[in-house]
Amino acid sequence: MSETNGYKHLGPRLGGSRYxxxxxxxxRIRAAIIADDVLGPQAMTPEEAAANWNLPVEVVLECIRYTQENAxxxxxxxxxxxxxxxxxxxxxPERYPLPPES
Structure with missing residues (x-):
């Protein structure tokens, strides 16, 4: 486990980020993006998300824990x-149109 942030597989983006x-x-993948694959409306299993991102399941589980601990x-x-x-x-406004009303 990293001694600087408590996460083994997560850290700030190299080169900087506004996030x-x-x-x-x-x-360049935010932990929240991966966690959303498991926690979001079209939920995958952690194993499916790991395969989707070509990452170990341990990384997906850490992303989920991170998002729950850092809402x-x-x-x-x-x-x-x-x-x-x-x-x-x-x-x-021409570059950033509002989405259509539902």
Whole structure:
């Protein structure tokens, strides 16, 4: 297990990122993206998600644990992403159309 963040397979993205959440080490994949494959609306088993991403099941399970333990960080990243999208949409509405109403 990493002594710096408590996760063996997760860390900040090398080269930097605007996201505060952790990434799978050696990839550009956010832990939350992998966890969503298991916890999201079209849920896979951890084994299916591991095969989908070509990762060990241990990494998928760690991604799930990370998202459950760090919901506040994920929420902050999501809020910042939404605010950035709103700013860009205001400046360039033609580039950032609103989704159709359902």
């Amino acid at each position: 505060r959440q952790l990434f799978v080490k050696g990839t 506040d960080v994920l929420r902050q990243d999501w809020e910042e992403e939404e605010a950035s999208l709103a700013r860009n949409r205001a400046l360039h």
